Amino acid sequence: DAKTTQPPSMDCAEGRAANLPCNHSTISGNEYVYWYRQIHSQGPQYIIHGLKNNETNEMASLIITEDRKSSTLILPHATLRDTAVYYCIVTPGAGSYQLTFGKGTKLSVIP
Amino acid sequence: DAGVIQSPRHEVTEMGQEVTLRCKPISGHDYLFWYRQTMMRGLELLIYFNNNVPIDDSGMPEDRFSAKMPNASFSTLKIQPSEPRDSAVYFCASRGTSYEQYFGPGTRLTVT
Numbered sequence: 001d002a003k004t005t006q007p008p009s010m011d012c013a014e015g016r017a018a019n020l021p022c023n024h025s026t027i028s029g030n031e032y033v034y035w036y037r038q039i040h041s042q043g044p045q046y047i048i049h050g051l052k053n054n055e056t057n058e059m060a061s062l063i064i065t066e067d068r069k070s071s072t073l074i075l076p077h078a079t080l081r082d083t084a085v086y087y088c089i090v091t092p093g094a095g096s097y098q099l100t101f102g103k104g105t106k107l108s109v110i111p
Numbered sequence: 112d113a114g115v116i117q118s119p120r121h122e123v124t125e126m127g128q129e130v131t132l133r134c135k136p137i138s139g140h141d142y143l144f145w146y147r148q149t150m151m152r153g154l155e156l157l158i159y160f161n162n163n164v165p166i167d168d169s170g171m172p173e174d175r176f177s178a179k180m181p182n183a184s185f186s187t188l189k190i191q192p193s194e195p196r197d198s199a200v201y202f203c204a205s206r207g208t209s210y211e212q213y214f215g216p217g218t219r220l221t222v223t
Contacts, residue, residue, distance in 0.1 A: 034210075043115075043202050043214025044154070087154075097142065098167065099212065101154035 003027070003090045009106040012082075018075040020105050022088030025069040031092050033064060034099065035073045037084040044087065044101070047073065078109045113137075115215035117203050123221045129191040132218045135184055136205030144204040144212060145178055145188050154202070160186065193222045 005023040012018040024033065034049040048055055048062045050071075055062045061074040075082055087104040091097075116135040124130055136143050144159040158168040163180045171178070175194070180186040190197055200219050204212040 038154075041217075043204070043217055044212075045214070046211030049210055097159065097206075098156055100156070103153060 003100065004088045004102055006086075006088050006102065006105045008103065009108070011108050011110055012075075012078045014080060014109050014111050015077055018078040018082065018107060018109070020073040020075075020086050020088075020107065021070065022073070023070045024088070024090045027068050027090050028092070031090050033062065033068075033071050034089040034091060035060070035062065036087045036089065036099070036101070037082075038087070038104070039081075039084040047086075078107075080109050080111065083107060083109045115203055115205055115213055117201075117215040117218050119218060120216065121219050121221075123223065124193055125223055126194055127192045128222075129189065130193045130197075130220060130222075132188040132201050132203075132220070134186045134188070134203030134215060136186070136203070137207065137213055138184065140205035140207040140213075141183070142206040142212075143180060143186050144206070145186070146202040146204065146214075147199045148202065148217075149199045157188070190220075193220075195222045198222050 032049050032051050035047040036044040038044045048057055048060050050062045050064055064071045085104040085106050087101050089099050118133045141162050145157040146154055147157055148154045157170040158178045159166055160180045178188045198221050200217045202214050202217045204214040206212045
């Protein structure tokens with residue numbers, strides 16, 4: 001059973017905010033939401049993670065709904081280099097020992 | 112910091128041959144992970160180590176696959192004998208005290 005559901009693809013205009021949704025309606029109380037991305041032919045790259053509070057770092061913001069059943073990754077000013085597959089992962093504990101990657105969302109940033 | 116180093120970057124071999132993939136984790140990291148990525152199955156965790164000890168190898172597909180970590184700075188993933196269905200990109204990742212896993216550039220394996 002997939003723990004997360006993401007749209008297979010999205011487009012975003014360069015310079016605009018990219019909002020990537022993720023549904024995780026069966027998330028448990030001790031499970032964290034992680035986001036990774038994979039730029040073509042490279043290894044995945046960590047973006048951000050959170051439990052229930054919204055989080056922000058230099059790359060992105062993570063908005064988690066109050067019931068924790070869904071979240072949104074926000075790239076505030078998308079560039080062409082942000083074109084990648086974005087993975088939303090739910091994993092128990094903060095340790096992220098075992099990441100189960102789904103199919104992710106292919107984000108295309110359009111000039 | 113050089114990041115996670117994997118070698119070779121590309122490997123082409125014939126069915127039945129032994130293949131050894133190598134990984135050097137980031138210095139100071141105590142967790143090491145091996146993943147495999149294919150179009151059909153996506154990115155799968157094969158095995159991970161903590162302090163050089165294998166913790167979970169439930170993702171290793173079959174006995175033809177084996178992984179070792181003789182010391183904190185080196186790990187190998189061996190396939191013997193190799194089969195065409197083993198063709199994939201194999202990633203190594205390491206993790207320290209922070210929450211993120213750092214992935215290497217991958218080894219693209221082609222078995223003909």
